[in-house]
């Protein structure tokens with residue numbers, strides 16, 4: 553939200569919010585290699601889901617997991633930028649903040665892989681055995 557818009561209400565403000573959110577998304581996508589990797593993996597996962605013709609509930613699970621990774625990566629980037637704004641010097645608490653934020657993405661990614669394996673392996677076994 554632009555500073556001049558803070559007290560405005562209504563549809564224009566809503567549209568501007570979407571615009572700013574889109575700018576944020578573009579920034580993360582262009583500048584964060586991890587986001588590009590997540591995006592490629594999401595395409596592979598969705599292609600696999602189409603190929604294996606997974607159920608509607610399984611599609612919902614995949615959508616929740618994939619969108620969760622994107623959202624966490626975006627929040628991780630926001631924390632990185634905020635820390636960089638506070639200090640460009642080495643600081644143990646800056647390190648802690650960035651490492652903890654990154655660990656959120658890591659933990660979710662590990663569970664996402666486990667969920668993907670649990671979901672896809674039975675289909676693949678059925679197909680190839």
Ligand SMILES: Nc1ncnc2c1ncn2[C@@H]1O[C@H](COP(=O)(O)OP(=O)(O)OP(=O)(O)O)[C@@H](O)[C@H]1O
Nearest residue numbers: 584586632639640641642643644646647650651654
């Ligand atoms: N100001 C700082 N003080 C101390 N350690 C820092 C500081 N900035 C970064 N670090 C350490 O360096 C690591 C890498 O920081 P960087 O800002 O490059 O983010 P990143 O995790 O590499 O993210 P990305 O490459 O996705 O942008 C951090 O995880 C942290 O451990």
